[in-house]
Amino acid sequence: MITLTKPGQLAINGGRPVAEERIPIHLPYMDESDFKAVEDTVRSTFVSGNGPKCMEFERKLAEFLGVKYVLFTNSCTTALDLAFKVKQFPAKAEVLVPNFTYTSSALGPLLNNLTVKLVDVNADNGNIDVAKIEQAITKNTVAIVPVDYAGNPADMDEVMRLARKHNLYVVHDTAQSIGSEYKGRKTGTLAHVSTFSFHGTKNLTTGEGGALVTDDDEIAERAMYMREKGTDKQSFLVDNKDRGFYEYVDLGSSFVQSNLLGALGIAQLEKIDWMNAERARIAAYYKAWLQDVPGLDFLKLTGGATTNWHLFGILVPPKHRYWIMDALRAEGVLANVHYTPLHRNKFYRGMATDEEMEGSMAFFRRLLRLPIYPSLTSLQRTRVVEAVKKVMSALPE
Ligand SMILES: Cc1ncc(COP(=O)(O)O)c(C=O)c1O
Numbered sequence: 001m002i003t004l005t006k007p008g009q010l011a012i013n014g015g016r017p018v019a020e021e022r023i024p025i026h027l028p029y030m031d032e033s034d035f036k037a038v039e040d041t042v043r044s045t046f047v048s049g050n051g052p053k054c055m056e057f058e059r060k061l062a063e064f065l066g067v068k069y070v071l072f073t074n075s076c077t078t079a080l081d082l083a084f085k086v087k088q089f090p091a092k093a094e095v096l097v098p099n100f101t102y103t104s105s106a107l108g109p110l111l112n113n114l115t116v117k118l119v120d121v122n123a124d125n126g127n128i129d130v131a132k133i134e135q136a137i138t139k140n141t142v143a144i145v146p147v148d149y150a151g152n153p154a155d156m157d158e159v160m161r162l163a164r165k166h167n168l169y170v171v172h173d174t175a176q177s178i179g180s181e182y183k184g185r186k187t188g189t190l191a192h193v194s195t196f197s198f199h200g201t202k203n204l205t206t207g208e209g210g211a212l213v214t215d216d217d218e219i220a221e222r223a224m225y226m227r228e229k230g231t232d233k234q235s236f237l238v239d240n241k242d243r244g245f246y247e248y249v250d251l252g253s254s255f256v257q258s259n260l261l262g263a264l265g266i267a268q269l270e271k272i273d274w275m276n277a278e279r280a281r282i283a284a285y286y287k288a289w290l291q292d293v294p295g296l297d298f299l300k301l302t303g304g305a306t307t308n309w310h311l312f313g314i315l316v317p318p319k320h321r322y323w324i325m326d327a328l329r330a331e332g333v334l335a336n337v338h339y340t341p342l343h344r345n346k347f348y349r350g351m352a353t354d355e356e357m358e359g360s361m362a363f364f365r366r367l368l369r370l371p372i373y374p375s376l377t378s379l380q381r382t383r384v385v386e387a388v389k390k391v392m393s394a395l396p397e
Helices: 032-044 052-065 076-085 103-110 156-166 217-227 233-239 259-270 272-290 318-330 358-366 378-392
Strands: 069-073 094-098 115-119 141-144 169-173 193-197 210-214 312-315 367-370
Touching: 032 259, 052 069, 052 210, 052 259, 069 076, 069 217, 069 259, 076 103, 076 169, 076 193, 076 210, 076 217, 094 103, 103 115, 103 169, 141 156, 156 169, 210 217, 217 233, 259 272, 272 312, 272 378, 318 358, 318 367, 318 378, 358 367
Parallel strands: 094 115, 094 141, 141 169, 169 193
Antiparallel strands: 069 210, 193 210, 312 367
């Protein structure tokens, strides 16, 4: 039984903060097995790209996801770039991108000379509004990039139904959703290509890193060349050791990962189910203790989906959103707002109006994120709940 202290004066007004030591919004989880994996690999002196640890990580991740090919890359951004590089779409062909996402979902097509068309998202969870996809499709549309905001899968059956109907290529930006499931299937298995992130903020981290995932032989083969400067070094390494050289066979860039990070990926993958379960325990705790707070709501999970709880969002009254964030931060809980809808950013300004993006704006204006990560202690979880209750019970007029 947890007893919450009586709400006192708000820290933002000079009162005593709920958490004397500030609680960060995210922290990677690392233990001895991670430290040892990296140290052993440094000692092996195989530190360059696409080494045996990278290949082992790819094999194990492919098994975990249930897919044919995993290509470990230096980021999700480069995996998204690669997902479009391997295709030969006509210049300026259109790609549909949800308006509430990280810039990289749009950079993939943009870096490949394609045109991005923004699609609005659901006001209750930030995922692409599937009812608005069809009206955005024109004769020039070639692809769509659904995103799993906060780890909660997009409505992929509907996305894939529309993709089949209009012959579209689907690159599923699963940056945030490793281990999440949609109707019993893991994200990474639901589209033509999926792209994961292993950035330091993600559930499974290699510091920086990502993966392009596919079951498609042709896409995988070209992506392997293009990831390694357009060379066939991968097949030289894997099955042609006697030849003594490799050839330059395509265009490309350098998207491979160091062997050190392959080793870190393996160590992280071994505990991903446990790390995701810890996040789920924290989410359940927050939900149990915050469900009756007036004016506070939770993000709606997609029907048939289970999330990996990459982020824990709350929806609060738009009028007080920034005030609540500042008040929580003063209490020592480093809540934040993330993302800003694409069309509100300098680079994408003019691509849509607030009125056209009413779902994104409604979601954005209410969203706040709370700390969630496996190393968040029981005491810190209690403090987060206490701070939210304290602040929400003292909203200004
Ligand atoms: C939806 C989405 N896509 C892409 C990225 C980019 O990932 P990376 O930093 O690995 O390039 C992020 C990072 O936060 C993301 O949230």
